[in-house]
Amino acid sequence: MKVAVLCSGRGSNLLALLEAAEAGLLGPAELRLVLADSKEAGAINIAREWGLYAAVVPRTAYHANRDGFERRLLEVMAPHEIEIVVLAGFLRVLGPVFLAAFPNKIINVHPALLPAFPGRDVWPLEVASGVKLAGATVHLVEKGVDSGPIIIQGSVPVLDEDEPETLAARILKVEHRILPQALAWLASGRLIIEDGRVRLKDLPKTGREEEVFIWPPLEG
Ligand code: GRF
Secondary structure, eight states, rough: OEEEESSSSHHHHHHHHHHHHHHTTTOOOOOEEEEETTTEEEEEEHHTTTOOOOOOOGGGGGGHHHHHHHHHHHHHHHHGGGOEEEEEOOOOOOOOHHHHHTTOOOEEEEOOOOSOOOOOSHHHHHHHHTOOOOEEEEEEEESSSSOSSSEEEEEEEOOOTTTTTHHHHHHHHHHHHHHHHHHHHHTTTTTETTTTTEETTTTOOOOOOTOOOSSSSSOO
């Protein structure tokens, strides 16, 4: 399954995908193309270092014309016969033009336990809210902001001394683990989507089904 990765920023999630591919952890998913919406995106350099085709479609060139921007993305992708799209720190909300081209084949990684804290720059909000557990989510992309059936989540504690940056760094480690896994599952046809929920086909019992993660930890 040929995969395009769309990025806006430094590209650490892209790097996690490339490392997972190298380790043979992406199943039938093959990373083919990286697209960025700004030439400042560090992800472009990472892609080139790894010998992956990379292109920039500058969002600023399209002003209020989201459809035009999305049509251009699709045009650049077309020769690569892309089947799956991964949004890895892509800071644009996709509209009907793009979504219609890849139904149930676009995934996004988000640095919060959705449906809590959708949107951009969530770390200060997570810290300020006083939640004790934060985390990351990978979900199928539907219209709307950070909405769509959830594939996988991972959680981390929020520490009393956390600043948005320290929490973001802890959450990022979760993102790097769950994004490659979600992609491998999608590419290998393991996701069953029913009534807005994702089930995983052939999910093996791990013995960890009853595990709980409580923060702050219980005493005594
Ligand atoms: C990640 O935290 C992602 O969840 C968010 O933006 C950040 C991108 O990081 N949407 P990177 O470009 O993958 O390093």
